[in-house]
Amino acid sequence: MGQKSSQFTVEELNDYQDLTYFTKKEVLVAHEKFKSLAPEKVGHNKNAKLALNKVLKLPELAANPFGERMCQVFSSSQDGDCTFEDFLDMMSVFSLTAPADVKAEHVFRIFDFDGDDMLGVGDIKKVIQCLVGELNPFNDNDLKRLVQKIFEEVDFDDDGALSFTEFEHVTDMCPDFVKLITVIKHSVAW
Numbered sequence: 265m266g267q268k269s270s271q272f273t274v275e276e277l278n279d280y281q282d283l284t285y286f287t288k289k290e291v292l293v294a295h296e297k298f299k300s301l302a303p304e305k306v307g308h309n310k311n312a313k314l315a316l317n318k319v320l321k322l323p324e325l326a327a328n329p330f331g332e333r334m335c336q337v338f339s340s341s342q343d344g345d346c347t348f349e350d351f352l353d354m355m356s357v358f359s360l361t362a363p364a365d366v367k368a369e370h371v372f373r374i375f376d377f378d379g380d381d382m383l384g385v386g387d388i389k390k391v392i393q394c395l396v397g398e399l400n401p402f403n404d405n406d407l408k409r410l411v412q413k414i415f416e417e418v419d420f421d422d423d424g425a426l427s428f429t430e431f432e433h434v435t436d437m438c439p440d441f442v443k444l445i446t447v448i449k450h451s452v453a454w
């Protein structure tokens with residue numbers, strides 16, 4: 265009596281703590297955020313699936329140029345709709361406590377728009393377009409040159425696509441790319 269009731273059992277919280285980079289308390293904070301997006305649904309089903317447009321109302325995602333793409337990557341139904349568990353995974357991977365290599369792996373998946381496990385010219389163009397948004401300062405030639413420059417720097421085996429290993433070098437060699445990744449890290453970090 266008088267105690268705030270949780271929608272989770274102790275076992276569930278222990279499991280989430282083991283499976284994420286969050287403490288139990290942080291799991292509950294994440295759930296409060298998830299619930300605030302659709303209290304009527306999540307209030308009686310803690311793991312209710314929310315439509316992509318609801319999830320994107322989270323300020324951290326709304327402000328992120330890759331918000332929609334991130335939801336798609338973490339969505340267990342692969343359409344961007346997220347259950348709490350999908351949402352928790354996403355928040356956890358981009359939290360401050362998640363290791364850099366885990367973040368890099370997921371950034372790679374987010375950038376790999378066509379899902380072929382390589383970052384091709386088309387993927388990198390989309391990444392740049394997401395970043396510059398509607399204020400696009402590049403014409404087609406600028407964009408082409410920029411992509412060319414990136415590939416000259418980091419496509420070590422000259423196969424016209426970046427593998428994950430090549431992508432890992434990007435952060436060292438090309439400061440602009442570091443910025444891209446930091447955008448994601450910072451806007452979701454909390």
Ligand SMILES: [Ca+2]
Nearest residue numbers: 380382383384
């Ligand atoms: Ca690809």
Ligand SMILES: [Ca+2]
Nearest residue numbers: 419423425426
């Ligand atoms: Ca390559």
